[in-house]
Amino acid sequence: xxxxxxxxxxxxxxxxxxxxxxxxxxxxxxKSKDRVLVRYGSDSESPVLAFKDEHSRHVSYELAFNALKxxxxxxxxxxxxxxxxxxxxxxxxxxxxxxxxxxLQDRKFRERKIFHEEETIEDVQEVGCYLNSCKTKxxxxxxRHRIKHDALSIDYFVPETIWKQEQRVSALPxxxxxNTFKISLQDVIRDQEMKGLKKVESVSDFDHxxxxxxxxxxxxxxxxxxxxxxxxxxLFADCKRLLQ
Numbered sequence: 001x002x003x004x005x006x007x008x009x010x011x012x013x014x015x016x017x018x019x020x021x022x023x024x025x026x027x028x029x030x031k032s033k034d035r036v037l038v039r040y041g042s043d044s045e046s047p048v049l050a051f052k053d054e055h056s057r058h059v060s061y062e063l064a065f066n067a068l069k070x071x072x073x074x075x076x077x078x079x080x081x082x083x084x085x086x087x088x089x090x091x092x093x094x095x096x097x098x099x100x101x102x103x104l105q106d107r108k109f110r111e112r113k114i115f116h117e118e119e120t121i122e123d124v125q126e127v128g129c130y131l132n133s134c135k136t137k138x139x140x141x142x143x144r145h146r147i148k149h150d151a152l153s154i155d156y157f158v159p160e161t162i163w164k165q166e167q168r169v170s171a172l173p174x175x176x177x178x179n180t181f182k183i184s185l186q187d188v189i190r191d192q193e194m195k196g197l198k199k200v201e202s203v204s205d206f207d208h209x210x211x212x213x214x215x216x217x218x219x220x221x222x223x224x225x226x227x228x229x230x231x232x233x234x235l236f237a238d239c240k241r242l243l244q
Contacts, residue, residue, distance in 0.1 A: 010113035011103065014121040015052060016060050017128075021096035022047035023064035028095065029071055038075045038084060041092040067102045073145065073157040074098050077105075081141040083134040089127065096127050105142060105154065109135045171225055173203050175244040178219045183240040185219060197227075220244065 026047050028040060051057040067074065078084035078101065089097055104112075112128060131138070142154070149156060158166075178185050189199070192211060200210045206224040214220035223230060230236070236243070 010110065011107060012059060012063070013052075013056070013118040014124040015050075015118065016056055016063065017096060017100055017103070017124045018121050019047075019049050019051065019056070019060035020063035020067070020099045021093075022049060023061060024067050024099050025095040027064065027068055028098075029068070037079060038094060038098075039091045040094045041090070063099055063103060066106075067099045069158055069162055070102060070154060071098065072159075073142075073154060074101050076145065077101065077138055077141045080144070081134060081137040083131070083138060086130065089130060093123060093127055096123060097131070100124070100127055100131055101138065104131055104135065104138070109139045173206065173222050173224055174228070175214065176221045176223065176230075177217075177242045177244050178221065179240050179242060180219055182238065188221070188241065 025040060031037075049057075049060070051060065075084075075098070078097070084094075084097070111132070145151070145157070146153075151157065178188050193199075196209050198207075198210050200206065200212050202212055202215075203222055203224075205212070208224065208226050210224065211227075212222045214222055
C-alpha cells in the first residue's frame, strides 16, 4: 500500500516545513528598498528539494504558496507582535519563520503534533519553539488587524488580484487522467454510474452530477467544479485516477 505523510490540523513533519520554506524563499515578493522591513537573506539559487512522497510534495508547495498569498499580513503580524526581528533567528530562516507562522495561525495557534517517526530538523525545531513562545502576542496582533478591518478571517487580507484569480479557478471544470496501467476506462465509467454520475456530450451540458469525455484524449474525463469531492475517493488514493 502507498504510504501517506499524516498531514493534520495539528501540523506537519519537519521536512514539509523545510521544503516549503525553500520554495517560499525562491518565490516570495521582493519589496522595494524603502519598504523592506522583513529581510529574507540572500539565497537566490534554485532550491534543492527532497520529498518523502507525492503527498509531502503537494503539501509543501501548498504551504509555500499560502504563505506567499498572505505574505503582507504575516509580515505585519511578526512586526506588530515584536516577534521580528529576533537575534536568535537569522535572516536565512525568515522564510521558515513566515511559512511556520502561516501554519500556526491556520491551526488557530494550537500546539503542533510531534511526528515521532519523522526525522527532526534542528532549524525547524528552533523556529517552531520560538513561535510557540510568542504565540499569545502573535494571536493578539492578528486579532487587532481583524478588528481594525472588520475581518472575519485572514482571507480578508488576500490581495484583490489573487482573490479574483481564485474565484475564476474555482469555477473551472477539472480534468482527470485514467491510469490505464491500474484500471480500465470501462471500470471507471461503471464506478461513476454506480455513484449516480451521468455522462454528457460536452462541458456546456454540465449539471451537478455529470461528466464528459475529453474530445482529444480517450483516457481523460472532465468534471464540473462542484464535484471536487471526487478527489477524496479511493480511486484517487490508489492512483487509478490522477488530477490534471
